[in-house]
Amino acid sequence: MNIEHIWGEYRASLQAFLRKNVSNTADVDDLLQEVLIKTYTHLKTVKDPTQIKSWLFQVANNAIIDFYRKQGRQHALQEDELWYSKEEESIPSQLAGCISPFIQALPQDEAEMLTAIEINGETQKNYAEKHGIKYSTLKSRVHKSRERLLGLYQECCDFSLDSKGNLMEYKQKPNSCNKC
Structure with missing residues (x-):
């Protein structure tokens, strides 16, 4: 399993997934970088290559959860920071x-x-x-x-x-x- 190949194939999909769940584009970029680092360091733990996609999205989902937990500890969220309150047109x-x-x-x-x-x-x-x-x-x-x-x-x-x-x-x- 080659990290460059995997990242080339799934980067755009992961970024879209992160954009759907996080409103700030700078935060999306930071989370995408976190996912890349976790992928690089923990890719060897994935035993079945057919499970790469689901594993990557689980890593991304966990990064989103951690992101909101960290923000919750720092300050109360404002309405404009909530990704689900925005009616963004596809x-x-x-x-x-x-x-x-x-x-x-x-x-x-x-x-x-x-x-x-x-x-x-x-x-x-x-x-x-x-x-x-x-x-x-x-x-x-x-x-x-x-x-x-x-x-x-x-x-x-x-x-x-x-x-x-x-x-x-x-x-x-x-x-x-x-x-x-």
């Missing part, structure tokens, strides 16, 4: 508000198809039957249209993905977009 939810202008920027047939499937929730199979298109052909068109849609998003924003391709954060490029 990244996909933030980007969902921008999807219609991007879809409308696609060719009309693609825009109609993606609006029906992605926004109105129509199944691909049902859409294919209604429009007399082979299901496999429609799946291919939807895939290509989604790629074009992603390309439009990428013209406006930089995205950070974890090792599994999950969206971690995004940043709008300066002077690049007026769709949102």
